Amino acid sequence: MTSVRVLVGTKKGAFILTSDAARQAWHVSAPLFAGWEVYHVKGSPLDANRIYASQSGGWFGQVIQRSDDGGETWQPVGNEFAYNGETGAHQWYDGTQHPWEFTRVWHLEPSPADADTVYAGVEDAALFRSRDGGQTWQELSGLRRAKGELWQPGAGGMCLHTILLDPDNPQRIYVAISAAGAFRSDDGGQSWRPINQGLVSPWELPDPNAEVGHCVHNLAMHPSRPDVLFMQKHWDVMRSDNRGDLWHEVSGNLPSDFGFPIAVHAHEPETIYVVPIKSDSEHFPPDGRLRVYRSRSGGNEWEALTNGLPQHDCYVNVLRDAMAVDTLDACGIYFGTTGGQVYASPDGGDSWMAIAENLPKVLSVEVQVVP
């Protein structure tokens, strides 16, 4: 019987929420890796039982966990993320150069082509790949040659937080880095170029032609149209129809175009979702009302989705990796908040329910449909 598994990474452990395909009644697991920060948990698109988790903490560093039985049991795998060759340096807050230092893995992206291949986006920003199920990791260091000396950390650290793998072209990879921008490789990760033309941040980055330095919060892509990308930037929701070569703004009638996650409906490539946040200093929804906004036109025209979401006195945030969609019909939408709630909509966003209400601060949400 088909079931749904929501993988939630939090500030103090991971949780697995499970339901049948109706997605009405949910079971919340006991905490996994209790006490550790779990930035991301994600399953292989080829094997629902293969799940990777990034477990980290200030005391004892980085651990990568792997499950081969759908999260029932876990084994630590490789945790050595050694930058390739000369470590090099990036810009520091005072304008000096600062050596790259590994802090943690923000995002794990299992390959859609090979169950043993998985990518890791890390802080300080770099992309690693494992071809042995996470046992060993090699840096794709060509990325840091894409003007890495000019990258500098944002308030959340200089993290590589988004990895999109083109399902039609295994040579094409997109990544996004705070606060450096978006980058694309067309040769399997060997060489990279910034893809930030059209992004505008007039106050923070006055040079309209700046190739890097853009604060990209999240990217999304529909697997049927991998040339079309959507972006939630620090401010502005953006769209590119040519693999990131040129972006244009599609914020339209959003109450705020600041936010973190962006997602695409599983069956409608022009239907996208964002969660507007008031501002970069007030990390909560406008007017204390938690609203997901949906555009059925690929941007510009947005409708508020509020049914079942708190519409007063709500001051939580939704972080960049904390929104996901399932592949059932109707498409399910899921997101988690810094207040520890996880909300689910089994009908594409028309109605919502809290499927967990009192978790630690939610850092990431992913979903699996288990046949």
Place this chain on the structure above:
Amino acid sequence: MIRVVMPMHLRNLAGVDKEVTLDVAEPVTLDAVLNALEAAHPVLRGAIRDHATHKRRAFVRFFACREDISHESGDYLLPAAVADGREPLRIVGALAGG
């Protein structure tokens, strides 16, 4: 026989209940014990010391016979009471984080 006491998170990672016992040849230095610990429990590599530099992680502390030896070098010769197993080497997660 050397005894090593670790905090809960490291015990969980290593899959051990209480203290760990190790055979370490003389001279029993701090690095020799940590090397033996990581060899016996490879999952602890990177959790106590940096993978490449072997530098102690910032919020990990080492105690022997109630003395904080965290700032000693890897060549530091552990006290005789630790070397002969009467006292454990204690690896402690620093009080930090508010």
